[in-house]
Amino acid sequence: MDFCTCPICNFSIPSPSSRGISHVDEHFSDEDYARDFEFAQQIACTPPTLPRIAEDSSECKPSYGDDPQNSSCRCDARITEGVGNTCDEKHASLFRSQSKESFYKVEGGLMTMLRKCLELESENSTSILSGHVDHFQSTDSWDAGWGCGWRNIQMLSSHLITQRPEAREVLYGGSGFVPSIGSLQRWLELAWQKGFDTPGANDFDQKIYGKRNWIGTTECAALFRSFGLRARIVDFSSRDFELASSAPHLGPDTMKLSQAIVLPHDGHSRTIVGIQAKHQKNGKQQYNLLISILL
Numbered sequence: 001m002d003f004c005t006c007p008i009c010n011f012s013i014p015s016p017s018s019r020g021i022s023h024v025d026e027h028f029s030d031e032d033y034a035r036d037f038e039f040a041q042q043i044a045c046t047p048p049t050l051p052r053i054a055e056d057s058s059e060c061k062p063s064y065g066d067d068p069q070n071s072s073c074r075c076d077a078r079i080t081e082g083v084g085n086t087c088d089e090k091h092a093s094l095f096r097s098q099s100k101e102s103f104y105k106v107e108g109g110l111m112t113m114l115r116k117c118l119e120l121e122s123e124n125s126t127s128i129l130s131g132h133v134d135h136f137q138s139t140d141s142w143d144a145g146w147g148c149g150w151r152n153i154q155m156l157s158s159h160l161i162t163q164r165p166e167a168r169e170v171l172y173g174g175s176g177f178v179p180s181i182g183s184l185q186r187w188l189e190l191a192w193q194k195g196f197d198t199p200g201a202n203d204f205d206q207k208i209y210g211k212r213n214w215i216g217t218t219e220c221a222a223l224f225r226s227f228g229l230r231a232r233i234v235d236f237s238s239r240d241f242e243l244a245s246s247a248p249h250l251g252p253d254t255m256k257l258s259q260a261i262v263l264p265h266d267g268h269s270r271t272i273v274g275i276q277a278k279h280q281k282n283g284k285q286q287y288n289l290l291i292s293i294l295l
Contacts, residue, residue, distance in 0.1 A: 095174075095175065114274070158178050185211070194226055200222060
């Protein structure tokens with residue numbers, strides 16, 4: 001029997017086997033999620049206190065830009081003036097002041113277009129897609145080089161808001177739209193204030209609004225968990241791919257992707273919207289991760 005090292009505790013475990021997989025999964029127990037979920041439910045059940053709005057707030061309209069330095073920033077500052085520091089008040093203020101992100105809408109839907117392209121290769125491949133995802137692209141004038149983490153959050157949010165009614169009701173105050181990067185930064189700060197991912201919050205000194213720092217899956221998970229949604233981070237290394245090469249081939253019944261996922265790597269991260277298995281002449285399968293991209 002072959003053995004490998006557990007990536008969490010360095011314990012020697014059978015590989016590849018269900019026993020080894022179960023050992024690793026035990027490190028990711030549902031206790032943390034259950035605690036976060038209970039905390040989020042308590043927050044959601046607390047009646048919010050509406051903030052006091054300045055008399056000239058009627059002039060304050062949501063901006064559809066994503067630059068925190070634009071009018072939406074001035075709007076947010078005006079609305080929050082005089083507001084207390086409680087999470088309920090900040091939640092209500094954010095709901096009213098957040099701005100909607102704009103994106104290029106593909107006729108018939110991006111995933112429909114991708115599905116039609118994959119059908120052209122259906123004789124030699126098997127593909128699965130995650131469902132609806134809108135593409136939010138970085139712009140050279142704003143977030144090129146640092147905004148990929150935020151764009152991934154936006155794409156995941158578009159899937160959840162469109163396909164999951166229970167998520168639509170709670171995400172971003174039930175606004176029903178995907179917020180701009182500046183607004184997402186405010187929501188993440190609120191998640192930190194509620195106690196989600198304290199170590200990560202300390203890395204940013206509890207402040208992320210207006211900054212161009214890279215963010216990763218921990219920030220994404222903290223944001224979604226603060227709304228009572230389940231988010232799990234799975235860590236793996238290149239050795240895991242070597243072990244997977246000896247695993248059984250995946251067929252239509254075993255290939256499943258319930259929703260889009262975020263895959264980070266050195267210096268970048270991407271939204272995975274599907275998996276394609278190409279059948280090779282030597283009997284093996286070549287797997288391609290399908291990412292959300294528009295040219």
